[in-house]
Amino acid sequence: MDKTEKFTEFIQAIRTRVGTVVVGQDQVVERLLIALFTSGHILLQGMPGLAKTLLVNALGKAIHLDFSRIQFTVDLLPSDILGSEILDQSTATFTTRKGPVFTNLLLADEINRAAPKVQGALLEAMQERKVTLGDETYRLPVPFLVIATQNPIEQSGTFELPEAQLDRFMLCHRLNYPAVDEEEEILRRNLKLGVQKEGRGAVANTEFDIVPEEPVGDAEDLNDIIDAVHRIHISEVFIKHVVELVGRTRVHPHIELGGSPRAGISLIKGARARALIHGRDYAIPDDLFALAEDVLLHRLRLNYEALAEGLTSADVLDEILKEMG
Amino acid sequence: MKIPLFFVAAIITAAPQVQAVNETRASPVGLYSQIFDLILPGSALEPKPIQQDTEIIVRITATRPHGSSFRYDLSYCGLEAGDFNLCNYLQRKDGTTTDGLPTLPVRFDGTLPVDRLRPNQPAPGQLPKVGGYRTLLIAAGIIWGLCPLVLLLLNRKKNPQGNTGPLQPQTLADRLYPLLQAARDGTLDTTGQAELERSLLGFWRERLDLHCESPATALAKIRKHKDAAMLLEQFERWLHHPNPQSPVDLNTLLDPYRSAIENTHDKD
Incomplete structure (x- = not known):
């Protein structure tokens, strides 16, 4: 079997597995896989109740990866994420207690609810992939993917991530409500969840209870895919397209802050992973246009004139993309 | 007495x-x-x-x-x-x-010792203003009125004689045609190839009437169109594939676009 076919089969198996518990959300699954295959991080923006946690849980189990979830709150401390040194009174020595960041898949739920120093601690760990506790520096497990979420509506009592920190997320995907038929299917599946009995008690099953435990692949398969993504061919013409697109965001009259070189790098990395997911060994403009919104939108800041005209970053980016092709 | x-x-x-x-x-x-x-x-x-x-x-x-x-x-x-x-x-x-x-x-x-402080020389008087407030207002009004005239004249001087009409924006066909010719002649560099590819995507968006769609959605719809999908796929193989499996015949690949553009020009 051709290697590309093998990878396509593995990716399809992951998608099918996730699909058994999460209805629809194909695009989110694809974005999560892109982030995972490129060692990037992803920020999910969407309302509560869109199965973000379930999705990450199912993905982690499908590839046999460790999964942790942190609910960000205003009183969270950096040590609650990174870990700390605890004094063992019996031996009078300090022992290290590693925090939930030491995992493969970390779901940082409602990241904008924590104080900036906590956000900063996580974002630093994301970039450096190592954490210092006391005098020791520990490397984070490989692979390491942070999936952060934030609610775009409730803004009171939140600390908005500044542009420099948003730039560290390779992708920012906006989750939408499921389509009508998908929502009907969600309800139908929920009706079939059933009840689990334990001892003398019984409790209604949740979707988390039906996530299959056996993986469809292991870390070795994932390593092969990460390696394969790095071998996806990027033509000179594709690089020209990326530079053209990022450059247009910098000179657009409605944009105050355009895409950084990191945005261009993310576009190339994302396009490589998407090409592999779609069974190609080279990137094409479809990959660029498909990922442009998720890579660029959170990196753009509109100027006062655009805001006064009631424009949004999405409107301006759409205009730029339409002008391009 | x-x-x-x-x-x-x-x-x-x-x-x-x-x-x-x-x-x-x-x-x-x-x-x-x-x-x-x-x-x-x-x-x-x-x-x-x-x-x-x-x-x-x-x-x-x-x-x-x-x-x-x-x-x-x-x-x-x-x-x-x-x-x-x-x-x-x-x-x-x-x-x-x-x-x-x-x-x-x-x-x-004096309160101060003698010669400790001498009074300042009085400031020289200013010349009276010519005219006054009313004259100033009239002059400002004249300048205000002349400004558009001066700008109009300056603008006229910049435009060469006989080319005073508004510049016609280049149509997609105008942009595409020289790129296709250069590609056929083999003189198109990488920047030109990138521009040609974007223009071809624009060509299909225009032809399939997908102006209102986002580029990603429009591309997905173009892929479903039999002719467009085939031509674009061949074109992508030429530009993006690391090792094109079959040699690309540029004439065959680009002729449909050229003839479409020439037909458009003939209609105009």
Whole structure:
């Protein structure tokens, strides 16, 4: 079997597995896989109740990866994420207690609810992939993917991530409500969840209870895919397209802050992973246009004139993309 | 008996005024002092015109005839500390000399030591404004009115004669045609190839009427169109594939676009 076919089969198996518990959300699954295959991080923006946690849980189990979830709150401390040194009174020595960041898949739920120093601690760990506790520096497990979420509506009592920190997320995907038929299917599946009995008690099953435990692949398969993504061919013409697109965001009259070189790098990395997911060994403009919104939108800041005209970053980016092709 | 007593009294009261001429009168710098009924011999007197460096300002507040002389009420103010003769600051109205005048010593006491501080030179006066507020408003109005005219003339000068009409934006076909020709001739560089690919995507968006769709959605729909999908896939193989499996015949690949553009031009 051709290697590309093998990878396509593995990716399809992951998608099918996730699909058994999460209805629809194909695009989110694809974005999560892109982030995972490129060692990037992803920020999910969407309302509560869109199965973000379930999705990450199912993905982690499908590839046999460790999964942790942190609910960000205003009183969270950096040590609650990174870990700390605890004094063992019996031996009078300090022992290290590693925090939930030491995992493969970390779901940082409602990241904008924590104080900036906590956000900063996580974002630093994301970039450096190592954490210092006391005098020791520990490397984070490989692979390491942070999936952060934030609610775009409730803004009171939140600390908005500044542009420099948003730039560290390779992708920012906006989750939408499921389509009508998908929502009907969600309800139908929920009706079939059933009840689990334990001892003398019984409790209604949740979707988390039906996530299959056996993986469809292991870390070795994932390593092969990460390696394969790095071998996806990027033509000179594709690089020209990326530079053209990022450059247009910098000179657009409605944009105050355009895409950084990191945005261009993310576009190339994302396009490589998407090409592999779609069974190609080279990137094409479809990959660029498909990922442009998720890579660029959170990196753009509109100027006062655009805001006064009631424009949004999405409107301006759409205009730029339409002008391009 | 009463009359001689009256004269004696009058002589006694008049005597200090005559003596007061030679008596030094002291006053502080900057404050006005006055002398009443001062009899000075000779024709009528007036203050000398004030110079920039004058030490005393003298004013004659009243002049009355007194036999062959005149009796004066004076008001004066010292601007500098020191001893001065007040008569040096008077002159005859008829222009004759003031040699016959007595010495009229005055002293001005300053708070600061002498020569410690001298008054500033007065600032030179400004020339009066030409016209005034009304003239200024009229001039501003004229300039305001002329501005558009000047801008219009400048703009006309920039445009070469005979090319004053608005510039026609290049159509997609106008942009695409030279790129296709260059690709066929093999002279298209990487930047041109990228531009050609974007223009071809634009071509299909226009042809399949997908203007309102987002580029990602439009591309997905183009992929479903049989001809477009085939041509674009071949084109992508030429530009993006690391090792194209079959040699790309550019003429065959680009001819459909060229003929479509030429048909559009013929219709125009």
